[in-house]
Amino acid sequence: MTSVETGILGRLSWDALPITGLIRAPDANEIIANAAAGIVIVGALTVLFLLTWFRLWSPLWRDWLTSADHKKIGIMYIVFAIVMLARGVLEGVVMRAQQAAGPGDGFLKPEHFAELFSTHGTIMIFFVAVPFVFGVANYLVPLMIGARDVAFPVINQISLGLTVSSGMMLMVSLVVGEFSTGGWTAYPPYTGAAFNPGVGPDYWIWAIVVSGVGTTLTGINFAVTIYKLRAPGMKFMRLPMYCWTIICSSILIVFAMPPLGVAALLLAADRYLDFHFFTNDLGGNMMNYANLFWLFGHPEVYLLVLPAYGIYSEVFATFSAKRLYGYNSLVIATMSIAVLSFTVWLHHFFTMGQSALINAVFGIATMLIAIPTGVKVYDWMATLYRGRIRFSVPMLYGLAFLMLFVIGGLSGVILANPTIDYQVHNTLFLVAHFHNVLLPGVLFALLAGYNYWFPKAFGFRLNEFWGRVSVVCWTVGFLLTFMPLYFVGLMGMPRRSYSWEDPSFHPYMIIAVIGALVITCGLFSILIQLWVSIRNREKTRAPIGDPWDGRTLEWSIPSPPPPYNFAIIPEVTDRDNFAAAKERAAAYPKPEAYEDIEMPRNTGIGFILCVLSGVWMFALVWWIWWLALLMTITIILAIIIWSFDTSTEIIIPAEEVRKDHEAWLDLVHSTAAVDRDYEIAPENRGLARPDMEVVT
Amino acid sequence: MRRAPTQSYPGINLGEGHASAHKATEVVTFGFWVFLMSDLVYFGLMFAIYITMIDAQAGGPGPHELFDLKSIFAQTLILLTSSLTVGLAMLALKYNLPRARIVLWFGVTLVLGLSFLVLEIRDFLNMAAQGGIPQRSGFLSAFYGLVPLHGLHVASGCLWLIVLGIQLRMFGLTDLLMSRMVRLALFWHFLDLIWVGIITIVYFGGLTYG
Numbered sequence: 001m002t003s004v005e006t007g008i009l010g011r012l013s014w015d016a017l018p019i020t021g022l023i024r025a026p027d028a029n030e031i032i033a034n035a036a037a038g039i040v041i042v043g044a045l046t047v048l049f050l051l052t053w054f055r056l057w058s059p060l061w062r063d064w065l066t067s068a069d070h071k072k073i074g075i076m077y078i079v080f081a082i083v084m085l086a087r088g089v090l091e092g093v094v095m096r097a098q099q100a101a102g103p104g105d106g107f108l109k110p111e112h113f114a115e116l117f118s119t120h121g122t123i124m125i126f127f128v129a130v131p132f133v134f135g136v137a138n139y140l141v142p143l144m145i146g147a148r149d150v151a152f153p154v155i156n157q158i159s160l161g162l163t164v165s166s167g168m169m170l171m172v173s174l175v176v177g178e179f180s181t182g183g184w185t186a187y188p189p190y191t192g193a194a195f196n197p198g199v200g201p202d203y204w205i206w207a208i209v210v211s212g213v214g215t216t217l218t219g220i221n222f223a224v225t226i227y228k229l230r231a232p233g234m235k236f237m238r239l240p241m242y243c244w245t246i247i248c249s250s251i252l253i254v255f256a257m258p259p260l261g262v263a264a265l266l267l268a269a270d271r272y273l274d275f276h277f278f279t280n281d282l283g284g285n286m287m288n289y290a291n292l293f294w295l296f297g298h299p300e301v302y303l304l305v306l307p308a309y310g311i312y313s314e315v316f317a318t319f320s321a322k323r324l325y326g327y328n329s330l331v332i333a334t335m336s337i338a339v340l341s342f343t344v345w346l347h348h349f350f351t352m353g354q355s356a357l358i359n360a361v362f363g364i365a366t367m368l369i370a371i372p373t374g375v376k377v378y379d380w381m382a383t384l385y386r387g388r389i390r391f392s393v394p395m396l397y398g399l400a401f402l403m404l405f406v407i408g409g410l411s412g413v414i415l416a417n418p419t420i421d422y423q424v425h426n427t428l429f430l431v432a433h434f435h436n437v438l439l440p441g442v443l444f445a446l447l448a449g450y451n452y453w454f455p456k457a458f459g460f461r462l463n464e465f466w467g468r469v470s471v472v473c474w475t476v477g478f479l480l481t482f483m484p485l486y487f488v489g490l491m492g493m494p495r496r497s498y499s500w501e502d503p504s505f506h507p508y509m510i511i512a513v514i515g516a517l518v519i520t521c522g523l524f525s526i527l528i529q530l531w532v533s534i535r536n537r538e539k540t541r542a543p544i545g546d547p548w549d550g551r552t553l554e555w556s557i558p559s560p561p562p563p564y565n566f567a568i569i570p571e572v573t574d575r576d577n578f579a580a581a582k583e584r585a586a587a588y589p590k591p592e593a594y595e596d597i598e599m600p601r602n603t604g605i606g607f608i609l610c611v612l613s614g615v616w617m618f619a620l621v622w623w624i625w626w627l628a629l630l631m632t633i634t635i636i637l638a639i640i641i642w643s644f645d646t647s648t649e650i651i652i653p654a655e656e657v658r659k660d661h662e663a664w665l666d667l668v669h670s671t672a673a674v675d676r677d678y679e680i681a682p683e684n685r686g687l688a689r690p691d692m693e694v695v696t
Numbered sequence: 697m698r699r700a701p702t703q704s705y706p707g708i709n710l711g712e713g714h715a716s717a718h719k720a721t722e723v724v725t726f727g728f729w730v731f732l733m734s735d736l737v738y739f740g741l742m743f744a745i746y747i748t749m750i751d752a753q754a755g756g757p758g759p760h761e762l763f764d765l766k767s768i769f770a771q772t773l774i775l776l777t778s779s780l781t782v783g784l785a786m787l788a789l790k791y792n793l794p795r796a797r798i799v800l801w802f803g804v805t806l807v808l809g810l811s812f813l814v815l816e817i818r819d820f821l822n823m824a825a826q827g828g829i830p831q832r833s834g835f836l837s838a839f840y841g842l843v844p845l846h847g848l849h850v851a852s853g854c855l856w857l858i859v860l861g862i863q864l865r866m867f868g869l870t871d872l873l874m875s876r877m878v879r880l881a882l883f884w885h886f887l888d889l890i891w892v893g894i895i896t897i898v899y900f901g902g903l904t905y906g
Contacts, residue, residue, distance in 0.1 A: 227726065254734045258734055258738045259737070270837075276833060282754040283754040285834060640859055
């Protein structure tokens with residue numbers, strides 16, 4: 001395909017801007033496309049303007065973009081994920097509106113609708129779920145295992161840079177050119193050069209490749225962090241459940257991201273260099289792509305949902321004031337799911353021509369996953385049983401999860417039966433199923449975690465009222481949007497259809513779009529909650545750091561934690577170490593001596609690679625070969641130059657650590673402890689009066 | 697032979713009383729092993745694709761027309777010898793031999809790595825001259841997706857060796873550079889391992905089943 005004549009700007013021209021289409025044919029479709037592009041541009045300009053107006057450029061650069069602090073990197077991941085979440089939700093609303101517009105063709109063009117479901121899937125998986133999950137992990141894992149940072153702080157920063165630059169490609173694709181119409185799975189040969197010569201699949205490919213590199217580095221980083229940096233005494237069976245799920249997730253990343261990278265790069269070889277991996281002619285084999293993609297794709301859903309299980313495990317234990325029930329069985333179940341997740345990928349294409357025997361084997365393997373998952377659900381219920389439950393926001397999300405997720409899991413078991421799958425595959429039944437596991441499973445967990453750990457990160461609690469509003473909106477919105485899809489799916493409505501004719505679908509489609517609007521209210525109530533909480537922060541401050549009577553190490557330090565996390569690395573003697581210390585009245589010990597602390601120095605390499613990789617991707621998408629080559633060389637040079645920088649540490653003197661730590665200890669001793677009745681009252685300054693039913 | 701009692705990574709001599717350096721080396725070396733595992737999955741998948749596409753020759757030239765076993769034999773000897781020289785460099789590092797010895801063995805490794813690349817590229821050019829280009833068939837796509845990927849790894853290894861040489865001259869034999877040498881050695885042996893897979897599966901397998 002390289003034979004096409006291209007100028008200095010490759011195949012980039014004015015036609016790539018959506019405004020050209022609006023001028024030529026002003027209709028609803030073009031207006032929506034231009035509005036979306038407009039939102040991106042206005043949003044970017046607003047951010048730039050506000051940064052300049054409030055003179056925030058230098059703090060942004062100094063305190064955030066160049067920071068190698070895992071806590072700041074985690075927060076940046078989450079901010080990025082929430083921005084992308086807003087786009088993903090709004091796209092979902094537009095799609096529901098299109099299908100609710102009644103029998104017929106709706107208001108969107110077919111290609112536009114196809115772009116919407118492709119970006120919606122790609123964004124929600126790669127640029128909401130992954131960065132949100134690993135943003136939370138970034139923040140928590142070192143705090144939970146008693147470490148001062150992750151194993152490779154700078155690589156952590158690079159991972160963030162690569163994730164953000166590839167997410168930006170999806171934003172750029174709204175304004176310049178178009179995105180892929182091939183769904184988030186991008187199956188060839190449809191996405192090959194013969195059928196899809198435009199830039200769409202190329203945006204998908206490079207965003208996936210670059211973010212995949214970032215995610216792989218993250219996986220390596222967290223596996224090494226948990227294996228090697230645990231505090232003394234933190235044996236594996238004393239790890240908080242959340243850290244167990246992050247180990248499993250990291251292992252999944254290390255083994256499951258390469259298939260995605262291979263699939264995307266081979267597709268790129270087909271499109272750019274005329275190779276024949278997946279083409280229809282000259283011996284190409286599309287099935288290799290399907291296998292590669294789902295060899296990644298199925299472990300992917302577990303690498304997202306396992307950390308969510310981890311969050312729920314922490315939330316249920318804390319807000320039931322009980323030790324987590326069945327810790328050992330939860331560890332075994334988590335590991336089993338991680339292993340089994342590599343044995344089921346074929347259930348994504350039961351209908352693509354394997355023998356009945358192979359389908360049966362994979363169907364049974366798929367059903368097996370319900371066993372460890374069931375163990376987990378019972379363990380969580382047993383944790384709640386006879387606990388002193390507080391119905392705070394994270395707990396409410398957790399309870400919604402317990403009920404809704406089981407429905408989603410059971411519809412998965414139905415789909416795991418190949419004979420049934422032949423009937424319902426490629427229908428909205430499937431769409432209902434995976435939204436039913438991903439929303440209550442992953443997204444509710446992330447929102448629960450966001451409410452639960454927010455006071456740790458910022459030193460004040462989030463507003464309860466708006467938190468509860470968001471729980472209600474998300475739960476009701478989810479039910480209204482996706483339950484009807486089970487029914488229309490069974491009635492035979494195919495997924496990804498921009499147009500339909502059967503009038504009996506119509507009532508369900510109307511309910512679904514109402515649900516989508518309720519979900520939008522949920523999204524906005526999260527933003528309102530943040531706004532209200534920031535305004536009222538003086539009333540909810542909890543600087544001591546333990547507002548929920550927590551059980552694990554992260555609650556034993558100030559909120560927000562100092563850059564070095566722990567003034568003294570704790571000695572771990574119990575599973576719920578902080579809860580046990582509180583029970584023994586041995587929390588908040590006064591250290592005998594302080595030491596100088598080595599911390600990673602700020603560096604710009606992550607930001608530099610973010611910008612360079614962004615330009616590199618854009619150049620490749622638009623065939624600007626000279627720029628792509630220039631960027632390739634610059635990226636290699638940047639990494640080499642970085643390797644010459646050997647002064648990567650700064651020293652925080654012991655005296656400074658002592659001063660800060662003792663000031664905080666004074667605050668601890670001068671503050672009144674509150675019991676759980678005052679958990680959401682202003683009296684809760686983050687010092688908990690122990691209220692444990694069972695500790696050991 | 698001096699060896700610090702606290703050292704947890706035995707393949708490298710960081711001297712006594714460097715507990716923190718040992719700890720740091722252990723963490724990065726373990727991280728590098730995990731990275732190699734991930735990289736190994738890339739190669740494993742490319743091997744699998746090659747195997748599924750051996751028959752997808754689409755009437756184009758196949759293994760019997762294209763593969764030159766004499767050249768493969770030479771490349772194998774060169775690459776295996778380079779693994780030996782990397783090992784000798786690591787022994788020099790471990791037993792505190794003069795720095796010139798380390799530089800010598802790494803230098804020989806670099807020369808061998810570059811000669812391997814020259815031979816490999818010559819092979820590709822010969823194949824192309826007989827119509828064996830990746831655009832010709834699925835089989836050739838799979839071949840060119842796998843073997844040059846290994847070549848690219850060798851090339852990055854060579855680049856790494858050059859950068860390491862410059863850094864050795866600038867900074868001397870610091871703990872950081874010693875730890876990087878350990879990782880470079882791991883990487884180089886990994887490349888050898890992959891090459892053994894390539895001659896077995898791509899060349900012998902291709903000639904047997906293709």
